[in-house]
Amino acid sequence: MKNTKLTNYLMILGWVMLALVLSAPVATAAEKPVVIGLQGPITGPWAYEGQMAKQSCEIAAELINQKGGILGGRMIELRVVDDAGEPKTGALAATKLVGQKDVVAVVSTYGSSVCEPASNIYERYKKVNIGYGVTAVRLTQRDFKYFFRTCGRDDSQGKFFADDVPKRFNAKRIAVMHDNTAFGKGLAEDTKRGLEPLIAAGTAEIVYFDAITPGEKDFRVILTKLRETQPDVWYFTGYYAEAALLISQAREIGIKCPFVGGNAAINDEFVKIAGLDIAKGCYMTNEPLPGDLPYAEAKEFLKAYKEKFGEIPSSPWPIYAADALNIIADAVDKTGSTKSDVLAEFLRNKADGVPGITGPIGFTAQGDREGVPFYLYMVDDQGKIVVAE
Template sequence: MKQKLLALAAAVSLIAGVTVQAADTVKIGLMAPLTGSWASEGQGMKKIVELLAEQQNAKGGVLGKQIEVITEDDGGDPRTASLAAQRLTTKGVAAVVGTYGSSVTEASQAIYDEAKIPQIANGSTAIRLTEKGFKHFFRTAPRDDEQGRMAAQTIGKLGFKKVAILHDSTSYAKGLADESNALLKKKGTEVVFFDALTPGERDYTTILTKLKGANPDVVLFTGYFPEAGLLLRQKKDMNWKVPFIGGDATNNADLVKIAGKEAAEGYYFLSPPQPQDLDTADAKAFLDGYQKKYNELPPSIWAVLAGDGFKVMVAGIAGAKSTDSGKIADYLHKDFKGYSGLSGAISFDAKGDREGEVYRVYKVDGEGKFVLQKL
């Protein structure tokens, strides 16, 4: 009996110790593709969030406590993402930042909503993500219908009359392709090709040959940067000089590494502002700090938008004066207006979508740099 009592006392002491320890910090989860084809995005997200947490902790943290970032790798895969989300729901996080891909975010949404944990995605632009009525879901990224309008507008301004649309069947790419297709046809632009490739393949000459046969003035590719880079490289190998325009998921420095500078030159893409084009004092100070710590700039704006997600959640906890998830979500929906983020002013509508126009047009120059266009 004495041994049982001692064991029970030890267990109670351990549980109490864990509770006290958990109460010593405010935990914010980060779900990111640290491995897989989008690893450069995920690693950038992790670096930014950790740097911002370090800076916030130096200022006293939030609610008088230090912030602890709990990171899970979603691998850029919906199946891995659901497991990562389930793990984060068991670790006492007050909120979750991430993730990058729309289909990956979609696999985690219901899990966080059921656990009543606010989630703020950074690269997930698919329209349907905020059409489900999840109270705890937000995003710092804009929606694809806004991007679709920008794509149709840009194609018109550049004078292209015949458009081929290529997607990869993911939630993001298919949604953007459908939206752009409808808007282009409404404007009277001829869509001469609409089909999908299979992401992750190494040879796209077959689909490129089909595209070439449709004789478009321009190809709108709505998939991600690894495939875009291969398409540009293999298009050059075919000596096919038709211009390509990409969606915001092609905004990554690895696009040029995969394609090569010569093949990437002239490529257009739509995106929120590049990190180097962020012009607020806060953004410039942050980028200086990031470069000093990591000796590089962030890989893309999507990693910066994860940083904005972290800042939003910290502001939400401070504004709600609580780590209660319901109170944080209520505060972000009702009282969080015009917050000065790294990427500009941030507010949310009733669905959790970011308000305001964010997209810009970029073109890759001969040095492989992404240059902001004024069309």
């Protein structure tokens, strides 16, 4: 009696183990395509960004393949792994990719705290990895050999806010609100640092500097506190879900000052959640959105993207993922090698002004992108996000 039960349990266990063993990827000996990995949040809270990054990389690879591929006719194959936007799963995803010997280099990932453990693993297993939505400053201050990023850093955006916004709105009393995530708090602190010269000169003042708790639905208590400080302009450095709720509730309790969001605060979803009436006239600091890029590569890319998916990406990050793929393909093509050391060396020292979708791509000695432009955007009367005049 007991034994039959026992055997059943063991059978199940055996089958599970067998399934695991069988589903382990079998290394293919195929030489043909050049495989480039993409690690991104395909599921989880930032799935919206991850899906678009995947689509962008697909398009970028297709465009290269249509022109005959690289290295005299080898196609590019994209291999996507999901990191669900979590540090732990990010580490797993990275391990998955470094275990696949045919992956030449990796586009990885969205979110700084996910990137951190993942890039440790890539560094350890000597795989070139290029971040596309990772803006924490310290990521490129670790003297890593194989880590690069095609996007800007938090402090470039904070500095832009300090240089542009107070002047534009003639604002003296500035409120800065963040959401305590690595990204939000980092950006808020860089903004504070950027504003220091103005504060010292007495032309600006930070009247509010505090955090909200992401995931909450009712921010009225915090907003009442904000209202009391009577800010001239209000900068929120968190993500769009909270931004939309914040602005709706703020207008409800009578905060009328201009709302400026960080580069993750405003996108089409923001307009949808907040509603057009409230969303219009909201500003954000941002890298140029895909549609506003003046480059020929951008026009070609967006045309292909629109043909396949019906609309162009609504946030800037996926484009950086596509550019990361482009620069990897370019490096492989120009060096004629798929060795990580050769590629890293090339990207660091020789890749300069390579035409990309987001403009010429080149890297600093630390692996940061050289020269990332910032614009101030606003939501217009139709709910479109346009460059502010």
